[in-house]
Amino acid sequence: MERSSSTMDEEECFKVAVVGGGLAGLSAAEVLSSSTIFRKEDVVVLEASSSLGGRIQSVSGLAPWPVEIGPEFLHGTQNSSIKKLVDEMGCVQRELNFPDYYYIGHEGRLLTSEQASEHADIEMVHDLFKALIDEDSTPEDMSMAEYLRKKGVSSTVMSFAEAIYGNDFGCSLDKLGVHECIQEAHQWIYGDTYIILDRPLSSVVNHVARNLNIRLDWAVKQVEHLEGGNFRLRSQDGRTLRADFVILAVPVTTLQQSLITFHPPLPEGKLRAAKAIGMSNVMKVVMAFTHQFWPKGLFDVVCSDCFLPEVWMTEYPEAPSAADSNGDEGCKNPGPLGQYIVVGFIAGDGASRAAQLSEEEIFLQSLTQLDRMFGKSDHSFALGSSVWRQPAKAEAFNATSTVSGRVFLKDDVLDPSALTYLAESPETRPASHCFRGGMIVNWADRHFIRGGYSHPSVNARGARLELAKPVGNIFFAGEATHPGVNPCLQAAIDTGRRAAHEVWGTCRRSSL
Numbered sequence: 147m148e149r150s151s152s153t154m155d156e157e158e159c160f161k162v163a164v165v166g167g168g169l170a171g172l173s174a175a176e177v178l179s180s181s182t183i184f185r186k187e188d189v190v191v192l193e194a195s196s197s198l199g200g201r202i203q204s205v206s207g208l209a210p211w212p213v214e215i216g217p218e219f220l221h222g223t224q225n226s227s228i229k230k231l232v233d234e235m236g237c238v239q240r241e242l243n244f245p246d247y248y249y250i251g252h253e254g255r256l257l258t259s260e261q262a263s264e265h266a267d268i269e270m271v272h273d274l275f276k277a278l279i280d281e282d283s284t285p286e287d288m289s290m291a292e293y294l295r296k297k298g299v300s301s302t303v304m305s306f307a308e309a310i311y312g313n314d315f316g317c318s319l320d321k322l323g324v325h326e327c328i329q330e331a332h333q334w335i336y337g338d339t340y341i342i343l344d345r346p347l348s349s350v351v352n353h354v355a356r357n358l359n360i361r362l363d364w365a366v367k368q369v370e371h372l373e374g375g376n377f378r379l380r381s382q383d384g385r386t387l388r389a390d391f392v393i394l395a396v397p398v399t400t401l402q403q404s405l406i407t408f409h410p411p412l413p414e415g416k417l418r419a420a421k422a423i424g425m426s427n428v429m430k431v432v433m434a435f436t437h438q439f440w441p442k443g444l445f446d447v448v449c450s451d452c453f454l455p456e457v458w459m460t461e462y463p464e465a466p467s468a469a470d471s472n473g474d475e476g477c478k479n480p481g482p483l484g485q486y487i488v489v490g491f492i493a494g495d496g497a498s499r500a501a502q503l504s505e506e507e508i509f510l511q512s513l514t515q516l517d518r519m520f521g522k523s524d525h526s527f528a529l530g531s532s533v534w535r536q537p538a539k540a541e542a543f544n545a546t547s548t549v550s551g552r553v554f555l556k557d558d559v560l561d562p563s564a565l566t567y568l569a570e571s572p573e574t575r576p577a578s579h580c581f582r583g584g585m586i587v588n589w590a591d592r593h594f595i596r597g598g599y600s601h602p603s604v605n606a607r608g609a610r611l612e613l614a615k616p617v618g619n620i621f622f623a624g625e626a627t628h629p630g631v632n633p634c635l636q637a638a639i640d641t642g643r644r645a646a647h648e649v650w651g652t653c654r655r656s657s658l
């Protein structure tokens with residue numbers, strides 16, 4: 147093995163290069179850097195973008211608190227590495243019920259979960275999913291859309307299933323694979339509780355990264371296996387370094403789209419496995435309001451037949467919490483637009499369709515939906531009402547236009563004449579009335595991510611295990627390599643730690 151952090155022909159040499167500074171890569175580097183066989187300087191994390199965290203990102207300026215534009219919740223409290231980590235960090239945690247309301251778009255009705263349990267179509271969706279998981283004999287693999295069609299469900303039931311399950315899984319029903327859905331349900335060991343933290347998830351990232359050797363803006367373009375047995379990694383801008391071991395902790399889209407090339411190429415089976423695992427688009431529409439216009443206690447609404455299939459309301463702590471005093475970046479009050487935040491969550495085909503619209507049109511559709519859900523009915527406004535700025539033609543925008551990550555103010559979105567109209571219509575248009583601005587985040591357009599998260603996919607049996615298998619001294623981590631079809635934060639941590647132990651095991655074997 148070569149000496150670490152040394153230079154050879156002016157090339158730095160490390161024992162391990164971890165590619166990707168999301169939670170998976172950082173967890174891998176944390177295990178290795180604190181092990182008995184590596185020192186901090188032996189392990190380098192190469193992150194393509196200019197910040198750590200990957201899909202964990204928050205923005206300031208919308209609310210009195212950084213708003214998460216990626217993950218927001220801890221899914222489950224049992225057997226969970228992320229839960230253990232935030233407990234160790236002393237984070238205050240709040241439990242949430244999900245979903246606690248349903249909105250039936252075509253009927254214009256808002257139902258509590260108790261009322262929903264008496265709604266035949268909603269109950270049928272839950273029963274069909276439960277029966278699929280509990281069935282003794284697994285059906286042949288197919289998409290959930292096909293499975294439900296075979297069960298003869300109505301278009302209304304299909305549309306509930308799309309909003310309740312498809313959107314949550316991060317894809318459309320025609321991409322959701324029944325075998326991996328069953329596998330996920332059987333291997334889900336974390337429980338059903340949703341947790342939200344008193345501080346941004348970037349605090350967890352910073353905590354894991356606190357003692358690591360990190361290079362930002364280091365986008366790996368090529369991994370070359372050299373004759374001496376080690377690897378040369380080349381960045382997009384031509385820098386190089388060497389390492390004895392490589393851990394790839396990048397999103398599965400990076401392999402699917404061959405954004406990193408390998409010499410010699412990775413085995414065909416590895417690429418087939420990567421391509422078998424679906425990762426659809428996910429879009430978040432974050433909106434800031436000056437007032438709460440929804441019933442007290444309402445947290446989350448799953449909406450069928452609507453532009454936004456799910457919305458949730460976030461109330462941020464009024465007093466600064468521990469995170470502020472810890473001096474975490476982005477936690478200072480930046481002068482919020484509103485105290486009340488509503489997040490619209492769109493996945494799969496809905497997100498891809500929305501990405502073709504202008505930002506104005508996306509806000510228009512979202513606010514009109516919220517007005518209908520929570521305002522007194524007023525038949526005088528229709529979708530696309532002329533009080534809004536005339537949206538530019540959809541085809542004038544390509545997908546990139548919706549990911550500017552820019553904060554839009556009300557005036558950017560509204561025609562001046564609309565302001566007078568809305569001032570007079572707080573009851574019928576409660577959301578538009580107190581809307582102050584927002585942000586649209588289209589994850590397919592995040593250059594180094596290119597999608598939301600991996601979802602149960604058709605004909606993907608065994609693909610995650612195959613993706614996770616080492617190729618020589620190249621090891622694989624990241625949520626899509628979790629065998630439990632689990633695209634969550636704990637999967638990122640667990641796969642990173644697993645890859646670190648594989649490197650460690652290989653090192654120990656070679657030194658015996």
Ligand SMILES: Cc1cc2nc3c(=O)[nH]c(=O)nc-3n(C[C@H](O)[C@H](O)[C@H](O)COP(=O)(O)OP(=O)(O)OC[C@H]3O[C@@H](n4cnc5c(N)ncnc54)[C@H](O)[C@@H]3O)c2cc1C
Nearest residue numbers: 166168169170194200201217218219366624625633634635
């Ligand atoms: C909108 C959204 C909402 C979500 N909600 C939740 C939630 O509520 N709860 C939950 O548990 N999970 C949620 N998730 C999933 C969760 O975010 C992921 O499971 C987790 O963050 C994945 O971590 P990772 O390290 O595997 O990948 P990533 O976080 O994607 O990290 C990969 C890193 O690799 C870097 N990279 C890519 N290419 C290169 C290259 N060539 N060279 C160097 N670096 C490179 C990327 O920049 C990135 O930093 C959500 C995801 C999204 C997008």
